[in-house]
Amino acid sequence: MGLSFHFQDYLELVDWSGRCLREDKRGAIDEQLPPILERLQIDPRHWLYLNRNFESRFKSLVGAAHSVRNACQQLGKRWAQGIRDCERYLSPPIIS
Known part of the structure; x- marks a missing residue:
């Protein structure tokens, strides 16, 4: 049973817990850093959607689209199922 x-x-x-860790220890989050989803540049609405639909949207690699493409290239794969969702939900916005 979960909380x-x-x-x-x-x-x-x-x-918040990560920010409470001692600064001299690995894993501490600098108090000046913005919240986690803001740092990852992920819209909270997208994050919640993916949490409800993750397994149906992704079947292999998951992450920022550029990272998934690089991994595909290294693995010799031509494509990854879910790459469009990676672009839509997990990639930082393109600023022009």
Whole structure:
């Protein structure tokens, strides 16, 4: 049985906990850093959608689209199922 709270609250708890770690220890999150989804440039609505639909949207590699393409190239794969969702939900916006 899991704890009854929203996923966004869980992420905030993990982020806050990481900030409470000692600064001289590995894994500490600098207090000046923005919240985790902001740092990853992931829209919280997209994150929640993916948490509900992750297994149906992705069948292989997952991450920022450029990282998935690089991994495909290194693995000799021509494509990864879900690359469009990687572009839509997990890739930083293109600033022109």
